[in-house]
Amino acid sequence: MADGNEQKNEISRRDAVKTAAAGAAVAAGMITGAPWIQKVKAANDQIQLGIIGTGGRGYYHITHLNKLDGAKLVAACDIFQPNLDKAVNGSKDKPKGYKDYREVLSNKDVDAVIVSTPLYMHFPVTRDALLAGKHVFCEKSLVHSAEEVHALRKMVNERPKQVLQVGLQRRYSRFYQTAKQMVEKGLIGDVTNVYAQWHRNLINVPSATWTMKKNDPRGEDANWRLLRKYSGGLVAELGSHQMDIADWMFGSHFEFVSGVGGIDYFKDGRDVYDSVQLIFRYPKGQRLMASYISTNQHCALFGGQRAQFGECIMGTQGTIHITVGTDDEPALGMWYREPAKKVPDPGTAKAAVASASLASTGKGSRPLPILLSKDEITEQDSFMTRELKFAKRWLYAKGVMVPEEDRNPVDQQFIEFFECCRTLAKPKADLEIGLNDSSAVILSNLAMDESRRVYASELDKMGTGEAAKKKA
C-alpha cells in the first residue's frame, strides 16, 4: 500500500489527462534535366522515387515503402549485385536496377531519392542529387566532415524548391512529440539533464555490421562502419539519434563536449571506438550524458523491461523514460514525478524533522505510461468509447498494455517526406537539424581523439578555406 506522501507523488488521473491533451560531383554530362526546378505535385500525384544504397537500411526502407501509398519506387541502385537484386525483387513496384547512382539521377522520371549508402557517400550522392534537381531523403548521420557541413548548408539554402529531409525518425514519433509537448508545458519542470545509452552485447549477440569481416570479397566496403575514413563509429551510427533528442528537448544546440573513447575490447583492426562516454554541456548549464558500449546490453530504464537503448529526460518536477519502437516492440514512454516541494519552517521545532525528511532519499514514484492524444477522453466520445478508453488507460498504468503509435515513425517520416515533396513544406527533420546532429558526431569524436573539451563553435572554422590555408 502506498503511504500518504507516496500517494501525492503518484501521478494522478488529472495529470494523465494533461499529458494526453499535450499529445495532441557529378560526372559531367551524366546528370541532365532541369536542375532545381521541381514542379509542385497535385495531392494525389505519386512521387516517383529512387533509392540509392540497398543494404540493410535500404532494404528495410523498401519493405516499409511496400506498405505505403503516395510514392512509386521506380529506381533502385547498389554497387553490390546481391543487394541490388534483393531490392529489385523485394519491391512491390519492381523498380529498374542500377549500379551507378548517377544514372538514377539522370532519369527525368525520378522526383526524389532516398540515400541509404554508407556515411562517407551521403554527401557526394546528396550533392549530385540536388544538382540534378531531385528532392532528397538522406539517412542519418547526414554528413561525415566539417567541409561537408558547410557545403551542404550552402547548396540546400540555394535551392528553396528542393526538399532535404534526414532519417531521424524519432522526430516523427507521436511518443517523442508528446514528450516534447510535456517539456514545453512544464510538466517535468526545468529540463536540466538527459541521459542516453545504446549498449549492446556484441560478444553474446554478434552483429554482422559490427564484426570485422576478414574474408569478405568486398573488402573495406563490407566493413565501412568500423573504419574512420568511411564512418563516425558508434557515435554516428547510434549516438546521432540521441544527440538530436537532447537538442530537441533542451531547445538548443550544445556548447561544448568532452569524452572518453577507446578500442578496449574489439582489437580486430577497427579504428572506431568500441566504447564511448560523452558529456555535452548546453548553454543554460544543462547536460547530456551519453554512453555507447559493446559488451553489455542491460538498460536500467523502463524498470528493466527493455534492453540496449533509451533516453531519460530529467527535469526539476519529473522524468521521462522514452524509446522508439522497432518492428518487434512498441515505443515506450514512462513518466515519473519528483517529490512534492517541501518548505521547512526555519526556527520551529519541526524544522529539524522537516530537513531530515528533505534529505532522505525515500521511495521513487510509480511510473505512468505516456498517453497519446488518441487515448484522451473527449466529450464527443460515446459511453462505450469512454469506458473502453478508461479501461485501456487503467491497463497502461498497470503495465498490462502499452499505448501504441498508429504508425511506425519510419512510415510516418516517409509519408511526411512525400507530402513535403508535393508542397515544398519544411520537413520536421530538416537540413539544420541534420547538420547540428552531424556536427555533434564530428565534434564528439574529435573531443575523444584529442582528449579535450571541444566547443561547438569550433566547427565554424573547421573545414573552411581559412582552416585549410592554416593547414597548408
Ligand SMILES: NC(=O)c1ccc[n+]([C@@H]2O[C@H](COP(=O)([O-])OP(=O)(O)OC[C@H]3O[C@@H](n4cnc5c(N)ncnc54)[C@H](O)[C@@H]3O)[C@@H](O)[C@H]2O)c1
Ligand atoms: N535511421 C536509422 O535508424 C538507421 C538504421 C540503420 C542504418 N541507418 C543508416 O543507413 C545507412 C546505410 O546503413 P546500412 O546498415 O544499410 O549499411 P549497409 O552496409 O548494410 O548498406 C549500404 C549499402 O550501400 C551500398 N553502396 C555503397 N556505396 C554505394 C554507391 N556508391 N552507390 C550505391 N550503393 C552503394 C552498399 O553496397 C550496401 O549495399 C547508414 O548511413 C546508416 O547510418 C540508419
